[in-house]
Amino acid sequence: MNVLLSLCALERHRDLLEQVRPEGARWFALGTDGELRVEGGTVHWDPETLPLEVAWRTTDLLRGGPLRAFYRLVTESSSLRWLQSNSAGFDSPVLSDLVRRGVRVTTSHIAGPPIAEFVLRAAMDHLQGADVWRESATQRQWQPHDFVEMGSTRWLVIGLGQVGAAVAQRARAFGAHVTGVRRSQSATSVVDSLATPQQLRDLLPSCDVVVIAAPANSATAGLVDSDFLRRMKTSSVLINVGRGALVDERALLASLDAGRPGRAVLDVAASEPLPSDDPLWSHPQVVITPHNASLGDGRFERAAAVFASNLQHYAHGEPLAHEIRSTDLQT
Amino acid sequence: MNVLLSLCALERHRDLLEQVRPEGARWFALGTDGELRVEGGTVHWDPETLPLEVAWRTTDLLRGGPLRAFYRLVTESSSLRWLQSNSAGFDSPVLSDLVRRGVRVTTSHIAGPPIAEFVLRAAMDHLQGADVWRESATQRQWQPHDFVEMGSTRWLVIGLGQVGAAVAQRARAFGAHVTGVRRSQSATSVVDSLATPQQLRDLLPSCDVVVIAAPANSATAGLVDSDFLRRMKTSSVLINVGRGALVDERALLASLDAGRPGRAVLDVAASEPLPSDDPLWSHPQVVITPHNASLGDGRFERAAAVFASNLQHYAHGEPLAHEIRSTDLQT
Numbered sequence: 001m002n003v004l005l006s007l008c009a010l011e012r013h014r015d016l017l018e019q020v021r022p023e024g025a026r027w028f029a030l031g032t033d034g035e036l037r038v039e040g041g042t043v044h045w046d047p048e049t050l051p052l053e054v055a056w057r058t059t060d061l062l063r064g065g066p067l068r069a070f071y072r073l074v075t076e077s078s079s080l081r082w083l084q085s086n087s088a089g090f091d092s093p094v095l096s097d098l099v100r101r102g103v104r105v106t107t108s109h110i111a112g113p114p115i116a117e118f119v120l121r122a123a124m125d126h127l128q129g130a131d132v133w134r135e136s137a138t139q140r141q142w143q144p145h146d147f148v149e150m151g152s153t154r155w156l157v158i159g160l161g162q163v164g165a166a167v168a169q170r171a172r173a174f175g176a177h178v179t180g181v182r183r184s185q186s187a188t189s190v191v192d193s194l195a196t197p198q199q200l201r202d203l204l205p206s207c208d209v210v211v212i213a214a215p216a217n218s219a220t221a222g223l224v225d226s227d228f229l230r231r232m233k234t235s236s237v238l239i240n241v242g243r244g245a246l247v248d249e250r251a252l253l254a255s256l257d258a259g260r261p262g263r264a265v266l267d268v269a270a271s272e273p274l275p276s277d278d279p280l281w282s283h284p285q286v287v288i289t290p291h292n293a294s295l296g297d298g299r300f301e302r303a304a305a306v307f308a309s310n311l312q313h314y315a316h317g318e319p320l321a322h323e324i325r326s327t328d329l330q331t
Numbered sequence: 332m333n334v335l336l337s338l339c340a341l342e343r344h345r346d347l348l349e350q351v352r353p354e355g356a357r358w359f360a361l362g363t364d365g366e367l368r369v370e371g372g373t374v375h376w377d378p379e380t381l382p383l384e385v386a387w388r389t390t391d392l393l394r395g396g397p398l399r400a401f402y403r404l405v406t407e408s409s410s411l412r413w414l415q416s417n418s419a420g421f422d423s424p425v426l427s428d429l430v431r432r433g434v435r436v437t438t439s440h441i442a443g444p445p446i447a448e449f450v451l452r453a454a455m456d457h458l459q460g461a462d463v464w465r466e467s468a469t470q471r472q473w474q475p476h477d478f479v480e481m482g483s484t485r486w487l488v489i490g491l492g493q494v495g496a497a498v499a500q501r502a503r504a505f506g507a508h509v510t511g512v513r514r515s516q517s518a519t520s521v522v523d524s525l526a527t528p529q530q531l532r533d534l535l536p537s538c539d540v541v542v543i544a545a546p547a548n549s550a551t552a553g554l555v556d557s558d559f560l561r562r563m564k565t566s567s568v569l570i571n572v573g574r575g576a577l578v579d580e581r582a583l584l585a586s587l588d589a590g591r592p593g594r595a596v597l598d599v600a601a602s603e604p605l606p607s608d609d610p611l612w613s614h615p616q617v618v619i620t621p622h623n624a625s626l627g628d629g630r631f632e633r634a635a636a637v638f639a640s641n642l643q644h645y646a647h648g649e650p651l652a653h654e655i656r657s658t659d660l661q662t
Contacts, residue, residue: 125452130456133618140613144623174451278471289468296480297478
């Protein structure tokens with residue numbers, strides 16, 4: 001069994017990978033130079049003589065890493081049987097094509113903790129008026145102000161996957177009241193109450209914190225439009241850690257100017273990186289972060305644990321966790 | 332029974348106060364103009380004809396309120412039997428004098444939630460490098476960075492009263508490992524482990540977040556000195572929500588320049604308000620807030636609930652919660 005992964009991932013997780021290595025499996029490690037190494041040497045890849053069976057797509061491949069070479073290898077390899085992605089999202093056409101070809105693709109749902117921490121910090125920064133403290137400090141002014149406690153806040157968390165659930169759990173540890181929005185209304189203990197997407201707009205006028213933690217698809221695109229925003233409280237904050245496509249950014253700027261919501265924290269944008277001339281950068285009620293909420297330092301260990309577990313399942317012919325079905329693909 | 336309180340507190344909590352009003356009790360409400368009102372009229376206070384029995388010292392008296400007139404009334408009234416303070420701290424000489432005179436004084440322990448929220452936000456602001464995002468945004472630069480997750484952090488919480496316990500509970504909800512420092516080592520479930528003040532310094536090199544939540548007294552004054560600071564990690568953050576007297580500010584500035592800790596968040600200072608020429612204001616690794624961490628909007632309701640409960644106990648001759656004993660007084 002030939003396993004393709006990045007040299008970075010192999011070096012970072014060598015101990016764990018050796019512990020779970022199936023009999024006869026070999027690691028083919030792709031360096032940032034685009035070279036493929038096996039057992040320390042460099043090999044010339046030939047689909048006939050070196051059939052890849054498994055591929056592990058880690059996030060180090062994406063930012064400055066050899067993603068292009070990785071995708072060329074998995075795309076050209078007719079022997080590939082399974083690819084494990086470190087991401088939860090499934091909006092890459094390369095992965096969709098693999099599924100259509102009959103390659104098994106599994107996703108990872110490991111970004112809950114860091115994204116939830118990002119959301120809680122961003123929400124409390126708004127509720128506490130921390131920007132006022134920062135501004136006063138630059139003026140050397142000692143001016144206390146009352147702030148809003150979490151215990152008196154109502155949250156609306158749109159999307160109750162790994163991220164929405166992690167946000168809800170932490171917000172409730174502070175005493176916040178959390179309503180979760182999702183299509184399925186099956187019972188869950190992670191929120192105080194559940195609402196359907198149809199009920200969502202009627203709840204907006206009573207919510208202090210609205211978190212977008214839903215994926216981008218045809219049902220969610222443009223969800224946050226003028227009508228949505230007009231219903232929000234003047235003191236409220238909108239936090240988007242889902243996808244930029246869910247928010248109509250032009251409508252958001254207009255609605256912020258009209259005072260609703262009081263602030264928007266956007267970790268994702270319709271166009272990324274956000275162009276330097278985008279008016280979102282300079283709006284005083286907008287906080288921009290560079291698609292950063294998932295980049296907590298615990299993600300590498302969690303990703304490796306997911307791959308190691310699925311690799312053992314794969315070797316034993318057991319079901320794989322979070323396998324994408326062709327019926328999940330968007331047409 | 333004549334009860335002295337602020338007009339602000341009476342107006343804010345009239346419904347609750349009427350619910351718990353003992354038979355025959357009358358409210359004497361002190362306005363910001365220094366006038367005393369009873370049942371809507373203004374009275375000239377005479378200790379002989381209008382003996383005060385109970386006084387409720389709310390925080391609205393302190394900041395721009397009629398604290399001086401309030402203290403004159405309670406000091407001159409020989410009939411006073413009990414004063415309820417809304418604060419947990421007990422470093423006011425007026426209150427000490429009352430206890431010495433035989434007046435019962437009770438404190439309130441209600442600041443845990445807002446201070447804990449302040450601490451959690453401040454800690455995550457540091458761990459996530461949120462100041463880097465803010466600076467990048469002013470430059471319209473989209474530059475993601477890895478950040479430290481709460482789940483990988485070790486916390487040292489010095490002082491396990493209401494505030495320390497509330498901090499510990501919330502930090503642990505994020506997966507942080509919390510060691511609490513206090514003199515008594517009796518069992519508690521609010522932290523992962525306990526340490527004595529003597530063990531404290533040996534723990535500093537392994538801690539990412541150090542929270543000062545202890546009162547100022549002869550045992551804690553100057554606790555955070557050069558030796559303490561030198562033991563802290565370069566990446567760590569010191570958060571003081573106790574009292575300024577616990578930190579040697581000159582030693583802190585020198586140690587920050589030497590890189591330990593990585594940051595200090597000071598909600599309290601040795602001299603308050605912090606003088607505008609104090610070098611703490613401008614140090615790049617210092618975050619100053621104006622003794623603000625307790626000013627959450629839930630404090631009024633919590634304070635009124637404490638007073639209402641104790642007023643019922645008082646009327647029925649039952650023990651009062653959090654009564655100061657003369658043996659608690661510092662000499």
